[in-house]
Amino acid sequence: MTASELYAALAERGLVSAAQRWPESDAGTLSPWYVQALIGFCAWIAGILLLVFLVLIVMPSSGQDHGLVPLVVGVALCVAAGVLFASIATSSQFANQLALALSVGGQIGIAIGLGLTGGVRAFLWGMLLVEIVLVIAMSDHFQRFLSALAAVVAWALAMDELLLKDLPGGWAYSERLSLVPQSPDVPWSLVLWVVVWAPVVFAALWLTKNEPAWMAKGWDTFLRPVTHALIASLAIAPLALLPSLFWIALGLGRETSLVSGTSSMIAPWPLLGALLALLGLALAFALRHRPLMGLAVIFALLEISSFYYVLGASLLMKSLVMILLGASLLTISRGLQAVWK
């Protein structure tokens, strides 16, 4: 059975839309991966140089920190990337990678412009809006994936800044930093966690569960990268939310109290991140997407490592916790195997 025959059979049974275009086979037109890697690398370097050129050419000679210039350049680059994606990027690997580089450069320009003109709050909410627009406007799969992932990170950071106001650059940050070590606001942190992750978890679950339905309606090109990005964000994005391993590593925010072990209430926090990563693993397994499964496993392990370091307990206590946890998991595993058999 050929691909077109399979498509006709699926359309006949109503499993895919008859109006949906079947993706053309690209086996004969695509270059080998190493040629694509060569082209992609050069496209990125050229894109960065073009970005530098544009910034230098339009930068005001007065040397003032004006946010309008990077903002305008960023928007122009994103528009150029969108035009490239919509026109020749599907047939040219170089154009595709150049468009991606221009788009990334443009987003950085917009982020800098928003930060300079409106501060950290404008930067976060503005980037959330920009990324959502890019998800809708850009036709490239990888660009949509990156934008959706960045949108979730921006959403998490924006809500953090709105509720707790202690992100680096935020108005309450320096005030809070001067008071460390202190106990983090655990109830507010939990509220923030639920507010941020509930919609993301719901969306990821809904999209995964209804995959056949939206595929049949021909929304695959739009919802596939979004679904993948939401699942990836469950693994990656918890690191963006305070407190997390990422911020601990930077030595920023409330995490000083975690490192010093003075805040036992918040110590299991990374386990929430690990739970989200494991949910991402389950959803990736449901879609049979191995790279996403690998990503979830790596970040779940990172969160577990983070828990190990912030526990604030002695090595003996940590060893006992790990032994008990390992024994419990093995017992559960054996029990589940017996149930499945």
Place this chain on the structure above:
Amino acid sequence: MLAVMLTGALLALFGQTYQTGADVYELFLGWALLTLPWVAACRFSPCWGLWLLLTNLSALFFSGWSDHIGPFSWIFSSRFGLTAWALPFALNAIAYVAVEALFRSKVPGFDARWLGRAAMTAAMGFATANVIILIINLWDSDTPKLLTPLMFIAASAGLFVYAFWRKDELFPFAVLGLAWVIVTATALSRAMIEAKAGIAGVLVVAVYIIAAAAGAAKGIAFIGKLWKVEQAEA
């Protein structure tokens, strides 16, 4: 393979416990030498890959000292216009020739294409780094400058002729294309700086990279088509 890895951990523990005073390159060199019989007996490509990685690390750490110690340090030193990356280049070039010969002879443990590709990429990577360092840092110094570019050109020419003669994979041409684009773009950037081209220089280099990458891809595609035509005629 696990035994090969554990040997390194044990050597590191030994060095840490008894404070042997050995340099880091000696750890990797000893690790590679001690495990060579196991690797040879293992007949497993990933194990050979690990061993090559160890020898590379040893060479890299040794190169950091090449102006000071070692019986062959005088060869790989700046007095001959060579940078510290010349030793790893030579090592990987020899490794590529050896792996390629063993691959062609169907020797067990060398049946994977990626092993030779990795050695070749590493060799050309170090040769490229040599030339870039020369262009950026050494051009103004009094050291002889011919040896490093000659080494790069000779390696490129040798690889091109060999790959063109074998007619079985395009991968070497992609490696060569990338290496030459990087080297020529670096040289062009240096020339732009010397000519005080300013902002225009950035645009010139960007346009050159776009043109060079497109040319390299077209060239590789042309070679692929040429081989197909020859196969069809044969």
